[in-house]
Amino acid sequence: MSRFLLLPIAMCFCCAASGAELVVSAAASLGNAFAELKPAFEAAHPGASLSLNLGASGALLQQIAKGAPADVFASADQESMDTAQRRGLLAAGKRVNFAxxxxxxxxxxxxxxxxxxxxxxxxxxxxxxxxGVPGSVPAGRYAMAALESAGLRSAIERRMIAAQNVRQALDYVARGEVDAGFVYGTDAALLRDRVRVAFTVPTPQRILYPAAPIAGSAQAALAQAFVDYLVxxxxxAVLAKYGFGKP
Structure with missing residues (x-):
């Protein structure tokens, strides 16, 4: 057994043995990768149950701010995590970029x-x-920033069909309900038989995914173990399998 696996077991066995549930609120684009990470993490932490709450990063942030159960927040952008940090929703000094x-x-x-x-x-x-709705979907904000930088925002805006998260935008294109859509490269790879990547969109800033334990989590040690596990x-290797790059 690897040195990495031994440490989390030692740290978290006491809290996981009683059947602890760890709620991870994660960006929709992480769904497939995190679903594969789930059994490996649970196997390394006997008694723990990892529950995934997937959605648009902005929507997840609002859920957490209103007191919805969450132990870890994994966002598709820095802005949502910055807001969570300013509001005191994150465990201090525990935030990391992982993809x-x-x-x-x-x-x-x-x-x-x-x-x-x-x-x-x-x-x-x-x-x-x-x-994606720019107010809550990071992919939508990245797209709008790219269009703004290219001087095309006003010209393209009237053609836009709003999606509640990046996977919905993917579905709209895959079903032929729209002519094009802005999604992440990792999402496009899921439906290669139905959608084609026309081009990679130049973004003003690099797309980095941060994660952090939630302040006051009842599963603080287990939450930290999951954040550590992500890096x-x-x-x-699992994240790379689904097309995510290094942070």
């Missing part, structure tokens, strides 16, 4: 909208474009 991602523009396989860059989204064939070689 990176890219923003891409996808189109339905066989669709008429075939842009090679942001400017070509102005073509008639790209009439409906899915984007371990084993977890990083």
């Amino acid at each position: 990176s991602n890219s923003l891409v523009l996808i189109v339905p396989v066989g669709g008429k909208c075939q842009p090679a860059n942001l400017e070509q989204l102005l073509q008639t064939a790209c009439g409906r474009i899915a984007i 371990s070689p084993g977890a990083q």
Whole structure:
């Protein structure tokens, strides 16, 4: 057994043996990777049960701020985590970046909208474009920042179809309900038979995923163990399998 696995077991056995539930509120784009991490983490912490609460980072932040059960927050952006930190919702000094991602523009396989860059989204064939609601969906904020930087925000904004999270934007494109959509590279890879990456969107800032234990969590040691696990070689290998980059 690895040195990494031994330490969390020693630290958390007392709190996990009684059947502790660890609630991890995580960005929707992390869903598949975290689902694979779940059994390995539980096996390393006998008696622990990891419960995933997936959604848009902004929406998760609001849930936590209103007192919804959560022990760990894993966001798809720095802004949501910064807000959580300012509000005193995070355990002090425990925040870490554990993954990176890219923003891409996808189109339905066989669709008429075939842009090679942001400017070509102005073509008639790209009439409906899915984007996460910028107020709560980090991918939507990254997309809007990219359009703003390119001087295209006002021209494209009237074509936008709002999505409640990045997976909904992916579904809209996959079902052909829109002509294009902004999603993460990791999301696009899930439906290669139904969507095609038209191009990678240049973003003004690097897309980094942070995680932190929630202040006052009843499972503080277990929450810290999960955050530590995210930057371990084993977890990083799983994240890489799903297309996430190093932080």
